[in-house]
Amino acid sequence: MSSVSLSVYLVLALILFCIGLYGALTKRNTVIVLICIELMLNAVNINLVAFAKYGAHPGITGQIFALFTITVAAAEAAVGLAALMALYRNRKTVHIDEIDSLKH
Amino acid sequence: MSGEYLAFLALALVAITGGVLMLNLTKVVHMVIALVFTFISIAGLYVLLSAEFVAVVQVLIYSGAVTIMMLFGIMLTRHQEEEGEKTTTGGFWRKALTAIAVFAFGIAVYLGVYRLDFGEEGARLHENNTEQIGMALYSHYTIPFEIASVILLVALVGAIILAKKDDEGAPKS
Amino acid sequence: MMEIAWIVPLFPLFSFFFLLAVGKKMKETSAYVGILMTLLSFLLSLAVLFDRLGGSTYKAEHVWLTIGSVKLTAGFAVTALNAWMLVVVSLVSFLVHIYSKGYMHGDERFSVFYAYLGLFTFAMLGLVLSPNLLQTYVFWELVGLGSFLLIGFYFYKEEAKAAAKKAFIMTRIGDVGFFIGMILLFWQVGSFAYDDIFRAAEDGTLSQTMVTLTAILIFIGAVGKSGQFPLHTWLPDAMEGPTPVSALIHAATMVAAGVYLVAALFPLYEASETAMLTVAVVGGFTALFAATIGLVQTDIKRVLAYSTVSQLGYMMLALGSGSYVAGIFHLTTHAFFKALLFLAAGSVIHAVHTQDIEKMGGLWRKMPLTGPLFLIGTLAISGVPLFSGFFSKDEILVAAWTHGHVALFWIAVVTAFFTAFYMFRLFFLVFGGEKRHDEKDVHEAPAVMTLPMIVLAVLAVAAGYVHTPWFGTFLGDWLTDGAYAHETAPGWIMAVATAVSLLGIFLAWLMYGKRSLARDWLSSRVPYTYSLLWNKYYIDELYMRTVGYAATAISLLLSYIDRFVVEGIARLIAATVHTSASLGSRMQNGQVQMYGAVTFVGLALLVVILAFTGGYL
């Protein structure tokens, strides 16, 4: 039995997730919001990898899923940033609270 | 107290510190740099979890690609904020409510996970880790793998189109 | 004849409906309908009475209302008391009907008056025939209605309106006592029927406290109806009604209903010493209390009204002293001589168009019939020997003495003195002395008015002889089925009674007849007595200042609560909804983060609820 158990990883992932979530919901700069989302995805990845080792059915699958997540996250970061650039060109701002076109 | 435990504690501390710093720093670049610490320590955690390949990918993609991309994003936009301008949105109440909700959510999930232990351990994961991943990926997960590549392509094309400057002559919609 | 006794009240009821429907066209001929119907009632009652004299009690019932397994019945019973009352009521009513034809002549609502009289007579006869408490209560309220309508007959007068309202409400207060007592009795006994109640009171099904409680509660009803202290204030005001009404309702019949009720429930009262004492004390106190007020009033009808209150107190005193017969006997004689007095007073008012005795005087010669008739009534009420009042009053005094209520006995004696005094004061002021009114053409009332008075005058003298210590106690024997206890009264009681009444008359003569004694002989010596009496001990004012103001204050307080607190809470809720709605719409500000935050807060809430409650609230 390892001295580091599954739940410790899960708790760590939870803390990181919460930090990311709070940041994503409150940060004003769109770049930071995006990066906070990355942090949340990372937290999830920790879970995946941790379950791959300590889960009910340990195996490589969890790591594979972590890889897929990283892939999709990378794609998301790219598209998100591109969208940010497009928005910035239109609005001349990166402040998320000044972008309220959803209202209309 | 085993060495693994010490390593975990150190890495976890760095990861959380990075996150907290990200929340509290004022300059955007500093925030991104703070997160790099987090990303790297997460990679370290992956190693602890017998996932060397994922750890390497983590370093490459997050600490490398994503962070650099974000920094480019910051550079390409205007960031000469005046001193004292707030870095967060919403008023006190909204932030407080969000914080409470996040905290409550955390507590709820914590109650769910803090005793979670399946008692099993994937003891053979670290043996030829990369090979195992490769085997699984190209045998069992071929189709998802291919789809992931398509996603990357789509993201690439999409990002380019989005980021491209509008044609001067394009009719205004 | 007894099995058709239930028809007796129906004649006047028919008169009521008939006159309401077509009375307008009949104008003054409607009087004949009323008179005829009451005559029929009277004749039938007489037949019933004679039937009952030889026979025994008759009772018939029919299911009126079922509550679960309990059947409430309605019906009628002819007991000695009922039959006796039936005759008294229908006779007085009949005479008043005749009298009214002259008195109400020329009134534009002539037929309505007769209709109301019919309604009242119906209710009163129904009350008398009731075999159970519930039915008694029903008719009890209906006579109240009749009284209310007739007091308010001159509805366009502000005073009549107030008096009618006051009469209804004051008696209603008493009725609530009756109501509670009746229902409590019902749950103890399981029936409203008098017989069952008496049986329960005798065999101890009813606990002593329950008997006392219910008896006193029902007595409150009697207090309200019979104008006993402290609910007496409506009766003098009720004189706003036409005078025949005062004679019929507020002297002879309805106000005696309270006495009748106590008499009808006599076995219940007998079972409780406390209740009896209460009745006696209230009666005795009221008798004296009202008599003192009567000393100084100047309105002819009000003097008579206070004398009525006082005499009713006498009857209560009799009942409370355990003498059932004396109460009923005095009720009967009082019905006749007080009706006579009122009708005579009506005749006087009819002639001089005022009710203020200070503005009358010298009518003895102008009204050769009314004067002597009034005098007969006055002598009867004063208890002058050989007149009916003498015998009944004597009976009461004997009852009080033999029952051991020494204090009450002396109160009764003092009251008798006051009664004689104020009645003769009235007589001398109205008929004696100089003319003080402005009416030029004073004439005697028409025959239609004097005839009933003559009948009543004969009765006022003769009614006493149905129950005398000299010639036999027929009434007492009959009412108690021969079980009448012949108490040997000390002879001095009669002497004392005669002495005080003669003394009262003498004093009145000195003051108002001969005028050798100044009228303010006493009031100038004892200050404030006069104004205290003149203002009726400020009872009305007291009620106004306490109950009246309290009711208004509570109402106003509640209306503010209603308007501000209840409505305020409703508004608050509305405002809350409005605020939360605008808050909700403020959240739709187009910012992704806000949307995200709201979504997440909601999610967190659900997660927390799920985590801590397991999904089942």
Added chain:
Amino acid sequence: MNGTYFLSLLIFSPLLGMILLAFVPKTQERTVKLLGFLSTLPPLLLSLFAFWQYLRGYRLEHLAEKHDWVRFTDFPFLTESTYLVRYELNIDGFSLVMIVLTSLLTTLAAAASIHIKKEWKGYFQLFLLLEIGMLGVFAAGNMILFFIFLEMTLVPMFFLVGKWGGFDRERAAYSYLLYNGLGSAILLIVILVLFARTGTSNLELLNEMLHNPVAQAQLIAPLSEELRLWLFVALFIAFGIKLPIVPFHRWMLRVHVEAPPSIVMLHAGVLLKIGAYGLIRFGIGLFPDQFRHFAFWIAVLGVINLLYGAFLAFVQEEFKMVLAYSSVSHMGIILIGLGALNEAGIQGAIFQAVSHGLIAAFLFLLVSILYERTSTTTIDRLGGLAKVMPLTAGCLLAGAMASLGLPGMSGFISEFTAFLGLFQTKPVVAAIGTLGIIMTAVYMLRAVLNMTFGPSMRNDVQALDMSTIEAIPVFILLVLIVSVGVYPYMLAKPLQAAIEMMMNGLGG
């Protein structure tokens, strides 16, 4: 009477009038009014026919109708009838009495609607729709159908108040809708919880499911005692708003004052009674133990209602307000009867529902006649009416007497039986309540005498007494009030079986 469709016919017969009215040009005032009035006759005749047959011994169970209507799920583990909503109608003596009352008052209110000044066509169509809703409520055999019919009364009433009402009509209509909507929402929650957990909304089945230990095993999900308590409280509030019970009464005042008097006849006469009906049918029917548990407080609330309404009525300046608060006060008697929880009490409550229906309708009929002539119902501005309008004044006085519970009129019977019931179980509360009897007399006489007696205030108005056509409904109501008062057995008899059923449910 072979009545498979009898009840449906009875309930939906006003529909015929609605359709016919659609073909009448809206300018033809006389035709519209006549047709509107005539359309209320079929349900009246049908219900009277049913009543007559019932008195002659016809069994009302034969009238029940049942058709499958909505099926929510088809899971294999559920039996055939679970989660099945049927269109089912059935009545017992109690509902029949209410139905007769409804159809009767509707006809009389239609007769009183001759004073409506505008848009007669729309008025009568809504009016008939309202009648369908009211009749349906009393005949509904399951809670969902009950709810649907209940909502059906809400909508026409909203428009009838909001469009044809007095000066402040819109506000009145909105508060009517809001309060009642709230009540309906709470009711819906109760219905749905019961439906979800038992799989049925049929009253008899529900009764069986909730109380029979064998049937309780078939519940989809258990109903704990605590949950039942809350369901009962919710039900009580829902119907308490309708009734209304004191803190929820403000809407009713506005409706009373602002709605056209003919509509108030129906409102005070029938719609308020739906609250009482629901409380008795569902409150006692489904939650007898909970009802027993709260009986004391229900009785106390009743006394509060009684006194609160009475004291407030005492200081009102406006006659309609007096009547509105008197309704609050009289609804207290219903609660008093229910709080007694014995045969006398429940019978008293039902009597009061019927009797107040008649009396309130009677008084508002007179108000409509009065308002038509004097254009005001402010007490101080009237006075001496007995001089100019003796018949109206006399009827007002009769109404006041009925309202204050004069024996010989229906008000006394209900007041008496309700108090009789309460005195058995809670004598002290009842004794406090009797203060209300005095206060009722005080405020009623104050209001009515100030209007009718005294010197005439309005010599300027050429007030004419009521015409024959107006007098007919007035006298019909008066005769009914008096006949119930004189011979209450005729009302007690049809109710007997229903009350016995309830008492069985209560466990004796």
